Amino acid sequence: MNSGRSSHFLTGSPPEDVTRAVFSRMAPDYERNAILERASGERLLDMLALGPMDFVLDLGCGPGHLTRSIRARTGGKLVGVDASAGMVAQARWNARGQDITFLIKDAEHLDFEHGFHVLFCNSAFHWFSSPERVVGGCLRALRRGGWLGLQVPATRQWFTLARDVAAAAAIHPRTREVFSRFRNPIFALGSVEEYVSLFSGGGFDVHDAWLELETTRHTPKEAFALFQAMAGAAFFNPNCYGDGADGAFFADLAQVAGDVIATQTADDGLIDVTVQRLYLFAVKPLTV
């Protein structure tokens, strides 16, 4: 917690912890930059095949681009929750006039009781620090027979660009000292089976789960924006370092990331960006 450092991100609001403030600072640009997250989220929604009046909870909704897509697919109650006040403010603004409730709420303290037919969680689960607790809250939030649909960048191979920037920052003379104190907040298990165990252990019947390796080609500018959207809340987050992670360090780190992207850019001016994603579908048993 470093409310002094975070307070300038959200003037007039209660102080957020640093991680939430980093997400809040990303909120205005997130939707434009998160093209891969939108694509995976739309795919998850297609597979969930919502009913016309399903009640849906969008967990870790960000600025609500996918929540609005859910609104177009069902007429039932729709709630988006996110721990970042900036993301929720952006989501409310983007969805003004639409019948969607957005709440500032930590996934680790969900207090919904059996109200939803579907719980949708796209590209957010890896940011949760107590996954078991989140799974318990998800189970409680669903009606019996309700579905959970999850997509999350997963395993330690979740994002090759993050791996490569970390390797470069660990040896670059201008970043290596501070970067040696980097504590990656990303939650990652080693295999599909471990993710299945996490949800089965929390009371869900897991119907299907698999990993997909997704490679897309981008301009260096797009790749940098993707890096920020996907990994910025870790790499550019003072909370993930000890002392010394100041503006100059983050400028150097951004330079290192830009250099990595430039080095990997092919002759046609494009770079491969690879993300490993887990898709998981689970049901709340009728007997719980």
Ligand SMILES: C[S@@+](CC[C@H](N)C(=O)[O-])C[C@H]1O[C@@H](n2cnc3c(N)ncnc32)[C@H](O)[C@@H]1O
């Ligand atoms: C990568 S964004 C994903 C946003 C959106 N679901 C999408 O697919 O584009 C991750 C979101 O998770 C939120 N988040 C991180 N930790 C959270 C927590 N403990 N509780 C609720 N939301 C959290 C962040 O504020 C951020 O908006």
